[in-house]
Amino acid sequence: MEDRDIVRRILHDRDTQLYGEIVRKHSGMVFSKAYGVVRNKDVAAEITQQTFVRAYTRLADWNGNSSIAPWLAVIAAHLSLNHLEKLRRRQEVPLERDYAQDDYSEAHEQRLRQMETAIAELPDTDREIIRLHYYKQRKTSEIATDLNLTASNVLVRLHRIREKLRQRLNHEDNE
Numbered sequence: 001m002e003d004r005d006i007v008r009r010i011l012h013d014r015d016t017q018l019y020g021e022i023v024r025k026h027s028g029m030v031f032s033k034a035y036g037v038v039r040n041k042d043v044a045a046e047i048t049q050q051t052f053v054r055a056y057t058r059l060a061d062w063n064g065n066s067s068i069a070p071w072l073a074v075i076a077a078h079l080s081l082n083h084l085e086k087l088r089r090r091q092e093v094p095l096e097r098d099y100a101q102d103d104y105s106e107a108h109e110q111r112l113r114q115m116e117t118a119i120a121e122l123p124d125t126d127r128e129i130i131r132l133h134y135y136k137q138r139k140t141s142e143i144a145t146d147l148n149l150t151a152s153n154v155l156v157r158l159h160r161i162r163e164k165l166r167q168r169l170n171h172e173d174n175e
Contacts, residue, residue, distance in 0.1 A: 001021070002066055002067075003022065003025075003065075003066065003067050003068040003069075004064050004065070004066055004068075006018045006019075006021055006022055007022075007059055007062060007064070007068065010059060011059060011060060019052075019056055022052075022055075022068060023052050026068065026069050026072050027048060027052070029069055029072070029073065030048045030051050030052070030072050030073065030076045031044055031045065031048045033073045033076040033077055033080070034047035034048055034051070034076045034077075034079070034080045037077060037080035037081060037084065038080050038083055038084060043083060044080075047076060047079045047080050047083060048076065050079050051072060051075045051076040051079055052072075053137065054075055054079070055068075055071070055072055055075055111169070114169055114172055115165065115169065118165050118168050118169065119165070122161065122164075125147060125157075126157065126161050128147060129143060129147065129154060129157055129158060129161065130158075130161060132146065132147075133158060140154045140155055140158075
């Protein structure tokens with residue numbers, strides 16, 4: 001079945017199970033595109049996932065050519081470049097440069113445990129915002145509705161929460 005037929009069935013017949021076919025057909029290409037830009041397998045895998053989530057939420061915007069691959073490649077490229085830009089702005093060194101290859105997974109696991117502890121110590125509302133945004137991948141407007149906040153308030157709180165977590169983790173690293 002061609003991509004345009006799959007997308008038509010997803011959009012018009014609400015046959016969302018077919019989206020897995022798009023993912024299976026194009027995940028290798030999307031991963032390759034992301035990896036070619038970011039040069040990190042873990043980040044490329046995350047960008048691949050983000051690409052398919054973004055494409056699904058904007059499926060109606062696709063122009064309907066016979067193959068969806070070029071559109072997915074553009075999304076992956078944009079997400080990859082955005083990732084590099086964020087790194088540049090923070091002037092961060094990727095983790096694999098900070099740690100020897102053997103120590104990487106142990107350091108990564110320790111960092112995750114620190115993050116989980118820091119999140120667990122957040123106030124209830126902040127913890128719920130993090131859960132809905134990052135784990136449930138809910139939109140800001142949905143989080144605002146669920147928590148009886150404004151969308152701009154959710155965005156401000158997300159920014160402040162991230163800063164608080166970043167400062168705490170940086171403080172722990174310096175100890």
